[in-house]
Amino acid sequence: MPRVSEQYLASRRAEILSAAARLFSANGFHATSMADVINESGLSAGAVYRYFRGKDELIAAVAEEGLTAADEAFTELLSEDAVPSPQQALAALIRAINDRMTPHPLIGVDVTRIGVQVWAEALRSPELAGRANEVYRRLRGHFAEVARRRQAAGYLPADAVPEQVGAAMLSLAQGFILQRLLVDDTDADGYLAGVTALLSPVSPPLTSAPAPNSRP
Amino acid sequence: MPRVSEQYLASRRAEILSAAARLFSANGFHATSMADVINESGLSAGAVYRYFRGKDELIAAVAEEGLTAADEAFTELLSEDAVPSPQQALAALIRAINDRMTPHPLIGVDVTRIGVQVWAEALRSPELAGRANEVYRRLRGHFAEVARRRQAAGYLPADAVPEQVGAAMLSLAQGFILQRLLVDDTDADGYLAGVTALLSPVSPPLTSAPAPNSRP
Numbered sequence: 360m361p362r363v364s365e366q367y368l369a370s371r372r373a374e375i376l377s378a379a380a381r382l383f384s385a386n387g388f389h390a391t392s393m394a395d396v397i398n399e400s401g402l403s404a405g406a407v408y409r410y411f412r413g414k415d416e417l418i419a420a421v422a423e424e425g426l427t428a429a430d431e432a433f434t435e436l437l438s439e440d441a442v443p444s445p446q447q448a449l450a451a452l453i454r455a456i457n458d459r460m461t462p463h464p465l466i467g468v469d470v471t472r473i474g475v476q477v478w479a480e481a482l483r484s485p486e487l488a489g490r491a492n493e494v495y496r497r498l499r500g501h502f503a504e505v506a507r508r509r510q511a512a513g514y515l516p517a518d519a520v521p522e523q524v525g526a527a528m529l530s531l532a533q534g535f536i537l538q539r540l541l542v543d544d545t546d547a548d549g550y551l552a553g554v555t556a557l558l559s560p561v562s563p564p565l566t567s568a569p570a571p572n573s574r575p
Numbered sequence: 576m577p578r579v580s581e582q583y584l585a586s587r588r589a590e591i592l593s594a595a596a597r598l599f600s601a602n603g604f605h606a607t608s609m610a611d612v613i614n615e616s617g618l619s620a621g622a623v624y625r626y627f628r629g630k631d632e633l634i635a636a637v638a639e640e641g642l643t644a645a646d647e648a649f650t651e652l653l654s655e656d657a658v659p660s661p662q663q664a665l666a667a668l669i670r671a672i673n674d675r676m677t678p679h680p681l682i683g684v685d686v687t688r689i690g691v692q693v694w695a696e697a698l699r700s701p702e703l704a705g706r707a708n709e710v711y712r713r714l715r716g717h718f719a720e721v722a723r724r725r726q727a728a729g730y731l732p733a734d735a736v737p738e739q740v741g742a743a744m745l746s747l748a749q750g751f752i753l754q755r756l757l758v759d760d761t762d763a764d765g766y767l768a769g770v771t772a773l774l775s776p777v778s779p780p781l782t783s784a785p786a787p788n789s790r791p
Contacts, residue, residue, distance in 0.1 A: 386699070387605075387695070387698075387699055389603075389605045389606075390605075445773060472698055475694050475695050475698060476695045476698070478691050478694065478695065478753060478757065479603070479691050479692045479694065479695035479696075480695075481757055482603075482688055482691060482692070482756060482757075483602070483603055488757065491757045491758075492757060492758055492759055495754065495757060495758045496758060496759065499754075499758065506772075506773075515772055515773075516772055516775065519768075519769075519772035520765070520768065520769065520772075522760070522769075523765050523766065523768050523769030523772065524769045524772050524773050525769070526750075526754055526758075526761060526765075526766055526769050527747060527750075527766070527769040527770045527772075527773045528773065529750060529754065530746050530747050530748075530749065530750020530751060530753075530754065531743060531746050531747065531750065532746075532750075533746065533749065533750040533753055533754075534742075534743075534745060534746020534747065534748075534749040534750050535746060537694060537746075537749055538711065538715075538742055538745065538746065538749075540698060541694065541697055541698075541704065541707045541708060541711060542707075542708055542711045542712060542715065542742075543708055543712065544738070545742060549736070549739050549742075550739065550742055550743070552735075552736065552739050553735075553736065553738075553739030553740045553741070553742050553743040554743045556722075556731055556732055556735035556736075556739065556740050556743075557661060557722075557731075557740050557743045557744065557774065558773065558774065559732065
């Protein structure tokens with residue numbers, strides 16, 4: 360009965376991921392050993408190693424869970440020929456992030472805490488650095504596609520480079536993750552209001568010359 | 576001769592900071608002990624402990640060095656009644672950050688690498704979390720002042736909340752630090768071009784109705 364077996368395998372894998380994520384979130388990567396994960400999961404060493412060969416694979420798998428939300432948000436956002444504004448793209452992603460700020464249904468902790476630890480760890484682990492590069496290029500690519508569609512519709516300057524605009528949009532998501540965890544008074548609604556105001560400047564007032572179509 | 580003595584003290588302190596920063600950057604906070612710092616500095620334990628009571632004080636002092644550049648950039652930017660655009664504010668800060676990406680003249684390493692480690696470590700150390708909160712509120716406040724002046728000059732919506740707009744601008748700086756370290760093809764000039772394009776959308780084209788002052 361292969362279907363039952365697959366479900367069983369997936370559920371075992373999720374248990375191990377959940378145990379690892381709890382330990383990573385509470386103690387960080389360095390203070391967490393495979394022995395700790397095995398102990399926390401309540402499974403045998405053999406069972407755990409059947410799914411993950413080591414800590415780096417566990418870290419990558421936990422990080423991958425956190426990204427699923429982002430990918431899903433973009434899939435919906437870019438369906439058919441939608442031309443979302445940068446604000447709409449960010450709102451979709453930030454709401455997806457914010458939903459994950461509450462304990463993730465599968466792995467039971469706030470995965471963005473683990474994301475920030477991945478950033479630091481990637482500076483010392485070439486393997487994790489390669490993975491982080493791949494992941495953020497993918498997310499930047501999603502935002503670049505938003506920029507490309509806006510540009511095609513005439514809402515962005517014709518000489519703008521979509522990948523560069525995508526990098527700026529990615530920052531607005533990364534900064535939210537960081538400030539939400541580290542800076543008081545950061546909430547999704549207020550943050551999005553700030554982004555919207557920043558991206559929607561009003562026309563500068565005319566102080567020295569009358570407007571072209573004004574009637575004196 | 577108090578002046579010589581002060582110079583001597585400052586130079587000793589800088590030597591210790593430099594040793595600590597090299598170790599933090601290469602090995603991270605966890606794998607670095609006070610004994611390592613003492614050894615790397617070439618000074619006696621008593622001499623090192625006279626300046627820094629422990630690793631947390633060293634981390635805070637190294638982070639402080641990195642912030643000096645940011646504060647200086649804002650001091651210049653906000654001198655007198657200047658009304659810099661968000662792009663100008665970011666350009667000044669990002670160029671200040673970028674200059675520090677090359678080894679810091681005083682402490683000899685790229686301090687932004689240590690900044691990213693502070694983010695992760697602040698999630699587990701309440702003391703460092705308090706410090707990070709203070710630092711980022713200060714930086715957000717600088718950006719909020721930029722937003723306030725733009726708003727007073729009529730360039731931002733009247734109902735925008737400057738602190739919220741400041742949070743979005745701070746993200747654009749934090750995201751640059753992160754992407755510069757972790758994502759290929761991130762450079763200051765291209766990044767700023769992306770920010771500028773994102774913040775300067777062209778007016779949407781009129782496709783269904785003629786422009787008010789067009790002549791058919």
